[in-house]
Amino acid sequence: xxxxxxxxxxxxxxxxxxxxxxxxxxxxxxxxxxxxxxxxxxxxxxxxxxxxxxxxxxxxxxxxxxxxxxxxxxxxxxxxxxxxxxxxxxxxxxxxxxxxxxxxxxxxxxxxxxxxxxxxxxxxxxxxxxxxxxxxxxxxxxxxxxxxxxxxxxxxxxxxxxxxxxxxxxxxxxxxxxxxxxxxxxxxxxxxxxxxxxxxxxxxxxxxxxxxxxxxxxxxxxxxxxxxxxxxxxxxxxxxxxxxxxxxxxxxxxxxxxxxxxxxxxxxxxxxxxxxxxxxxxxxxxxxxxxxxxxxxxxxxxxxxxxxxxxxxxxxxxxxxxxxxxxxxxxxxxxxxxxxxxxxxxxxxxxxxxxxxxxxxxxxxxxxxxxxxxxxxxxxxxxxxxxxxxxxxxxxxxxxxxxxxxxxxxxxxxxxxxxxxxxxxxxxxxxxxxxxxxxxxxxxxxxxxxxxxxxxxxxxxxxxxxxxxxxxxxxxxxxxxxxxxxxxxxxxxxxx
Amino acid sequence: xxxxxxxxxxxxxxxxxxxxxxxxxxxxxxxxxxxxxxxxxxxxxxxxxxxxxxxxxxxxxxxxxxxxxxxxxxxxxxxxxxxxxxxxxxxxxxxxxxxxxxxxxxxxxxxxxxxxxxxxxxxxxxxxxxxxxxxxxxxxxxxxxxxxxxxxxxxxxxxxxxxxxxxxxxxxxxxxxxxxxxxxxxxxxxxxxxxxxxxxxxxxxxxxxxxxxxxxxxxxxxxxxxxxxxxxxxxxxxxxxxxxxxxxxxxxxxxxxxxxxxxxxxxxxxxxxxxxxxxxxxxxxxxxxxxxxxxxxxxxxxxxxxxxxxxxxxxxxxxxxxxxxxxxxxxxxxxxxxxxxxxxxxxxxxxxxxxxxxxxxxxxxxxxxxxxxxxxxxxxxxxxxxxxxxxxxxxxxxxxxxxxxxxxxxxxxxxxxxxxxxxxxxxxxxxxxxxxxxxxxxxxxxxxxxxxxxxxxxxxxxxxxxxxxxxxxxxxxxxxxxxxxxxxxxxxxxxx
Numbered sequence: 001x002x003x004x005x006x007x008x009x010x011x012x013x014x015x016x017x018x019x020x021x022x023x024x025x026x027x028x029x030x031x032x033x034x035x036x037x038x039x040x041x042x043x044x045x046x047x048x049x050x051x052x053x054x055x056x057x058x059x060x061x062x063x064x065x066x067x068x069x070x071x072x073x074x075x076x077x078x079x080x081x082x083x084x085x086x087x088x089x090x091x092x093x094x095x096x097x098x099x100x101x102x103x104x105x106x107x108x109x110x111x112x113x114x115x116x117x118x119x120x121x122x123x124x125x126x127x128x129x130x131x132x133x134x135x136x137x138x139x140x141x142x143x144x145x146x147x148x149x150x151x152x153x154x155x156x157x158x159x160x161x162x163x164x165x166x167x168x169x170x171x172x173x174x175x176x177x178x179x180x181x182x183x184x185x186x187x188x189x190x191x192x193x194x195x196x197x198x199x200x201x202x203x204x205x206x207x208x209x210x211x212x213x214x215x216x217x218x219x220x221x222x223x224x225x226x227x228x229x230x231x232x233x234x235x236x237x238x239x240x241x242x243x244x245x246x247x248x249x250x251x252x253x254x255x256x257x258x259x260x261x262x263x264x265x266x267x268x269x270x271x272x273x274x275x276x277x278x279x280x281x282x283x284x285x286x287x288x289x290x291x292x293x294x295x296x297x298x299x300x301x302x303x304x305x306x307x308x309x310x311x312x313x314x315x316x317x318x319x320x321x322x323x324x325x326x327x328x329x330x331x332x333x334x335x336x337x338x339x340x341x342x343x344x345x346x347x348x349x350x351x352x353x354x355x356x357x358x359x360x361x362x363x364x365x366x367x368x369x370x371x372x373x374x375x376x377x378x379x380x381x382x383x384x385x386x387x388x389x390x391x392x393x394x395x396x397x398x399x400x401x402x403x404x405x406x407x408x409x410x411x412x413x414x415x416x417x418x419x420x421x422x423x424x425x426x427x428x429x430x431x432x433x434x435x436x437x438x439x440x441x442x443x444x445x446x447x448x449x450x451x452x453x454x455x456x457x458x459x460x461x462x463x464x465x466x467x468x469x470x471x472x473x474x475x476x477x478x479x480x481x482x483x484x485x486x487x488x489x490x491x492x493x494x495x496x
Numbered sequence: 497x498x499x500x501x502x503x504x505x506x507x508x509x510x511x512x513x514x515x516x517x518x519x520x521x522x523x524x525x526x527x528x529x530x531x532x533x534x535x536x537x538x539x540x541x542x543x544x545x546x547x548x549x550x551x552x553x554x555x556x557x558x559x560x561x562x563x564x565x566x567x568x569x570x571x572x573x574x575x576x577x578x579x580x581x582x583x584x585x586x587x588x589x590x591x592x593x594x595x596x597x598x599x600x601x602x603x604x605x606x607x608x609x610x611x612x613x614x615x616x617x618x619x620x621x622x623x624x625x626x627x628x629x630x631x632x633x634x635x636x637x638x639x640x641x642x643x644x645x646x647x648x649x650x651x652x653x654x655x656x657x658x659x660x661x662x663x664x665x666x667x668x669x670x671x672x673x674x675x676x677x678x679x680x681x682x683x684x685x686x687x688x689x690x691x692x693x694x695x696x697x698x699x700x701x702x703x704x705x706x707x708x709x710x711x712x713x714x715x716x717x718x719x720x721x722x723x724x725x726x727x728x729x730x731x732x733x734x735x736x737x738x739x740x741x742x743x744x745x746x747x748x749x750x751x752x753x754x755x756x757x758x759x760x761x762x763x764x765x766x767x768x769x770x771x772x773x774x775x776x777x778x779x780x781x782x783x784x785x786x787x788x789x790x791x792x793x794x795x796x797x798x799x800x801x802x803x804x805x806x807x808x809x810x811x812x813x814x815x816x817x818x819x820x821x822x823x824x825x826x827x828x829x830x831x832x833x834x835x836x837x838x839x840x841x842x843x844x845x846x847x848x849x850x851x852x853x854x855x856x857x858x859x860x861x862x863x864x865x866x867x868x869x870x871x872x873x874x875x876x877x878x879x880x881x882x883x884x885x886x887x888x889x890x891x892x893x894x895x896x897x898x899x900x901x902x903x904x905x906x907x908x909x910x911x912x913x914x915x916x917x918x919x920x921x922x923x924x925x926x927x928x929x930x931x932x933x934x935x936x937x938x939x940x941x942x943x944x945x946x947x948x949x950x951x952x953x954x955x956x957x958x959x960x961x962x963x964x965x966x967x968x969x970x971x972x973x974x975x976x977x978x979x980x981x982x983x984x985x986x987x988x989x990x991x992x
Contacts, residue, residue: 085900348587394627
């Protein structure tokens with residue numbers, strides 16, 4: 001869930017200074033329109049200590065009209081508050097219509113900390129999260145716009161940040177024993193946060209995961225996301241109300257986000273032929289034994305292959321199936337849905353192919369089409385693909401809870417490598433059937449797809465079903481990585 | 497939750513025969529339109545054994561075009577099914593678009609039975625229910641119409657029904673040891689069902705509680721509700737799609753439901769003046785002591801007074817407050833919201849008045865305005881008041897979980913008695929301020945209000961916050977009942 005927020009993204013002082021004036025103007029204009037728009041805005045700041053939550057709130061208070069803002073941080077409940085139900089103080093702190101509430105240490109803090117410290121078990125934790133989603137859903141049904149920012153820092157980045165705060169006499173007070181203790185519990189916090197995020201990432205109140213290391217980057221990200229969300233909400237309500245758009249068209253400044261999880265991959269990784277031959281035999285042998293044991297012990301496996309066109313999905317799948325007993329596996333290629341499938345929910349066609357115990361099912365493309373091709377090509381509307389992240393997590397969680405080993409691969413190649421492969425396909429008669437006009441069209445949408453992949457990884461790489469990104473410029477490297485990861489995951493599930 | 501389904505409602509053979517032909521025609525016409533409407537319909541039948549679940553499914557299969565129906569009952573999972581995640585078989589059994597799926601022993605059976613038999617605790621039970629609402633929500637987001645019927649029988653009615661089935665050689669097989677054992681566990685089943693219903697009664701997939709004792713009544717009820725729901729869904733989608741209504745207007749047959757929870761009240765109950773004086777003193781004394789002890793032990797009380805105009809709410813409240821230390825209680829009269837309140841969610845104004853520990857707050861009218869006056873007068877749209885039942889239950893559950901004693905009264909008088917009181921107010925100078933033109937207007941909507949009250953009791957009389965209906969034609973009787981019930985509830989909370 002947090003891979004996309006550990007990319008080291010930065011915005012230079014120069015670019016920051018260039019963007020701020022227009023962004024501030026737009027935010028002020030939207031605030032103006034909001035005043036009479038009949039709905040409130042709730043913005044939650046949560047996340048890792050030191051990732052800039054309160055700094056960002058400070059900036060927003062500086063940039064926007066303070067009369068339209070309401071900033072609240074919640075300390076441990078007072079005795080007055082303890083005498084009422086838990087949500088009492090949150091209800092009283094809600095922003096009225098026309099205003100924006102900025103919340104630090106909101107209703108998410110206590111369940112998170114209680115779970116990390118083992119004061120509540122997972123079922124009670126889930127109950128608290130469920131109460132939160134009910135609360136947010138009720139507010140959203142009343143028209144409230146809800147945005148939730150998870151400000152993130154990687155483990156090392158957090159250490160650096162805490163050290164820096166401690167060195168500065170002006171900020172030393174912010175680093176207490178509590179912060180230091182929590183840093184030592186980083187992995188535990190991250191694992192609980194992973195569950196918290198995917199359980200409460202709803203269509204009505206989505207989480208935005210923001211990399212918090214760089215002041216300029218995180219500030220622009222939050223401000224841009226806030227601006228766009230308010231604008232979309234104003235537009236949606238205007239359309240729903242049958243009005244003409246009251247929203248003044250303003251030139252949009254886009255924060256360029258050249259870094260994605262894909263751009264950080266080391267695409268130069270290679271394996272020599274001789275080493276490949278050796279390792280291929282080793283992993284295939286291992287896989288063969290593991291799948292036989294999985295059959296005997298009734299452990300099912302589901303593999304998902306997604307990737308750029310020509311990234312070598314087929315070849316990798318071939319190397320897997322070559323190692324398995326043909327009675328054990330099934331490859332399901334996902335193309336356009338049949339009539340029967342079209343008459344059902346989009347997840348139905350995947351449910352129907354779930355393997356019996358002990359089998360392996362390989363999906364060549366998958367349910368992720370919803371948030372990739374259907375998003376980019378506009379086959380699914382905005383609301384549909386946005387809510388798909390939660391639907392997919394829920395689906396995969398059911399698989400994981402049932403004990404299925406779920407491994408998801410994104411096979412990646414660079415644009416240059418893809419061009420080379422396309423051209424080679426064009427020139428080689430027995431390969432040319434693989435290349436269609438659609439492949440060329442998809443290529444033109446490279447950046448849109450890259451953004452979609454980044455969001456997909458951000459929202460669906462969970463503890464129970466992480467994504468494996470496969471650097472595919474070198475086929476040998478890619479195939480070995482696919483095999484190795486499968487052996488590791490299956491081995492872990494079988495305690496081997 | 498089940499009070500409205502134990503009223504002994506019946507439909508005569510004659511009326512049944514008169515209504516069926518048109519109802520069947522309409523259902524067939526709607527089925528025809530459904531075929532190309534692009535959405536599926538899911539109808540769940542759950543409830544008490546012997547309340548006519550399978551009989552109703554039989555009738556629908558007879559009345560409607562079987563090619564558009566899909567009927568499924570779920571036995572305990574087969575080994576094939578156990579090898580997949582729990583919801584696998586439910587996904588595969590979903591109706592395709594254009595069709596209606598009728599489900600017996602659906603996804604609700606197992607959690608209910610497991611909880612009753614103590615095989616899962618409350619937190620795990622809630623998790624299963626949460627998974628169900630997620631599932632239904634996903635389907636609804638995809639356009640599916642979901643109706644859930646809870647077919648109900650009171651404890652005695654169920655006994656009669658099981659005895660009758662057992663006597664008949666043709667149906668004897670249906671009454672096994674299991675049914676008999678479950679009847680003995682009736683109260684436990686009812687209490688678990690209460691939680692199940694209010695936790696899963698969502699706007700997307702509402703429960704309809706149907707009294708199951710009379711074949712004709714339950715059949716007409718289910719068929720009418722199904723017809724109306726399909727029609728509404730077709731209309732909504734047509735409007736949302738910007739199309740002209742494809743729905744043929746057909747004359748609507750309304751099932752007259754003359755019986756409501758109110759019509760069953762014994763309005764002739766009276767208390768003589770001398771007895772009243774005695775008991776008033778007794779209960780007031782008791783209440784005085786109880787509220788003092790509640791203060792000492794930090795137990796809060798919230799009283800809700802709703803009722804027909806001139807039913808004597810004010811007088812009853814007066815008799816309560818007369819017994820309490822003025823520092824302990826607060827009466828909150830609820831009229832039109834203030835500007836500040838209007839700028840918030842409708843529940844906000846009630847949250848803000850929650851008492852500190854040990855205090856008593858009396859709401860003279862309350863959050864139930866949402867499902868009473870706002871529904872009847874059209875101030876809240878259909879979706880808003882329908883989802884309010886779940887919102888209110890959630891709110892009250894938070895109060896109950898916090899340990900608040902919540903007592904809700906509906907003060908009732910007959911139409912004749914109201915007229916008498918209105919006229920007396922008109923004639924008595926010092927009372928005439930109490931009577932407004934609005935009171936006369938409300939009186940004209942008597943039947944709409946009565947239906948709204950019936951639904952309110954059906955959906956919001958929960959284990960943790962039951963309604964108390966107060967027969968108010970005799971003021972003495974009413975005041976004593978109000979006092980007595982409060983003493984009982986408060987006494988129980990304090991273990992007195």
